[in-house]
Amino acid sequence: MSETRRQSYSQMEKEKTFEKEFLPHIDSMYNFAYRLTFDEDDAKDLVQDTYLKAYRFIESFEKGTNAKAWLFRILKNSFINDFRKKSKQPSKVDYQEVETFYNSEDVDQSITTDLRIETVQDMIGDEISNALNSLDVDFRTVIILCDLEGFKYDEMAKILDIPIGTVRSRLHRARNLLKERLSDYAKKMGYKN
Amino acid sequence: MGLSSTDSFDESPSKNAQDVRPDHQECLKILNLVLDEEAGPKEQEYFKKHIENCMPYYEIYNVDKAIKDLIRQKCYDKEVPSDLVDQIKSKVFQGAEE
Numbered sequence: 001m002s003e004t005r006r007q008s009y010s011q012m013e014k015e016k017t018f019e020k021e022f023l024p025h026i027d028s029m030y031n032f033a034y035r036l037t038f039d040e041d042d043a044k045d046l047v048q049d050t051y052l053k054a055y056r057f058i059e060s061f062e063k064g065t066n067a068k069a070w071l072f073r074i075l076k077n078s079f080i081n082d083f084r085k086k087s088k089q090p091s092k093v094d095y096q097e098v099e100t101f102y103n104s105e106d107v108d109q110s111i112t113t114d115l116r117i118e119t120v121q122d123m124i125g126d127e128i129s130n131a132l133n134s135l136d137v138d139f140r141t142v143i144i145l146c147d148l149e150g151f152k153y154d155e156m157a158k159i160l161d162i163p164i165g166t167v168r169s170r171l172h173r174a175r176n177l178l179k180e181r182l183s184d185y186a187k188k189m190g191y192k193n
Numbered sequence: 194m195g196l197s198s199t200d201s202f203d204e205s206p207s208k209n210a211q212d213v214r215p216d217h218q219e220c221l222k223i224l225n226l227v228l229d230e231e232a233g234p235k236e237q238e239y240f241k242k243h244i245e246n247c248m249p250y251y252e253i254y255n256v257d258k259a260i261k262d263l264i265r266q267k268c269y270d271k272e273v274p275s276d277l278v279d280q281i282k283s284k285v286f287q288g289a290e291e
Contacts, residue, residue, distance in 0.1 A: 018285065026281075027273055034271045044274060048281055055285045117252070120259040128263050129270065146229060147264040153231055172225055175257065182260070 006059045014058050021067040022054055028068065028149055029075060035144055036079050036137060046083060050075040066155065072145070073159045084137070115179055119186050131181035139174035146171055220250055228257055 009017065029050060033043035053074050054061070061070055132140060145151045145159060157164045223240045226232035232240065244251040 015286065023278065023281075026278060027269075030273045030277070031269055031271045035268075040274070043271070044277055047277065048284065051281045052284060115256050117255050117259050120256055120263060123263060124267075128260070128267050132264065132268055143264065144268075147261045148268055153229070168225065171229075175225070175260070178260065179256070 007061065007063055009058060014055070017058060017061070017063070018051075018055055021061075022051065022071060025068045025071055026051075029071060032072065032144055032149070033075060033079070035133065035140060037083055038133070042083060046075060046078060049078050049082070053078065068149075069151065069155045069159055072149070072151075076141070076159055115183050115186065120182070123182070127182060127185050131178055131185065134181055135174060135177055138170065139177055142167065142171045143174050143178065217250075220244075220247075224250070224254060224257070228254070228261060 026047065029047050030043055033046040033050075034040065037043050037046060050071060054071055057074075061067065132143060135143070141160070142156065145156050146153075151159065153164050153167050156167045160167065162170075220240060220243045223232055223236045226236055227240045240254075244254055
């Protein structure tokens with residue numbers, strides 16, 4: 001994942017690794033890219049760019065390690081460096097977030113939700129998708145990595161270059177924000193019971 | 194609807210089970226760990242016991258779980274453009290392949 005030992009690959013191994021280890025993740029990559037950019041052409045460019053970099057730097061990929069996490073990390077960095085700069089959407093996440101959040105007094109307030117399980121289960125999909133898309137990109141990202149892609153916290157920490165404690169607190173905040181959006185939506189739609 | 198678990202939690206099921214002292218903050222830390230399958234056996238046990246006796250947490254956990262499941266079911270909705278793999282391959286291998 002890092003600039004660790006360079007691997008040596010023959011040309012044939014490179015191509016094989018690319019085909020067998022990298023390409024199978026294209027669905028996840030495209031889905032992630034689209035949820036970052038909200039634009040099909042940008043998502044395509046971002047995925048393509050990620051694969052080109054992955055191939056160019058294939059010697060930094062340690063055989064036997066998690067290819068999907070490695071690819072996601074490249075994609076996320078490409079997005080930050082190439083796409084986010086172009087877009088007018090700076091990150092709004094407060095990077096002061098810290099693990100001590102869990103020790104704060106207002107923790108209990110932050111967990112109250114008036115969402116009911118039945119309400120959530122009644123939702124047909126668009127609501128959850130729109131609520132997810134409405135979150136700031138950094139919050140959206142942790143939810144995608146964790147809930148959609150099933151990455152573990154330590155993998156997320158590597159992909160995002162943040163400590164595990166920050167992964168946890170960001171995920172917690174992201175989920176609360178998502179619940180707020182869903183709850184607002186439920187009220188509007190008269191789901192409430 | 195409660196977890197009719199096999200665990201005997203026979204400390205009198207009173208409101209004031211001080212010896213168990215469910216700690217909401219502790220539980221909050223654990224809630225996401227349990228949800229994301231990152232909790233160790235001890236944490237899982239602690240959490241399970243807590244939600245057996247704590248309706249708000251039981252609700253919150255189940256709502257969170259329902260949302261997590263819903264995301265997995267509904268947010269994987271972008272089809273990869275059919276030509277993308279070929280485009281990538283031809284760029285990467287620079288036409289080395291047919």
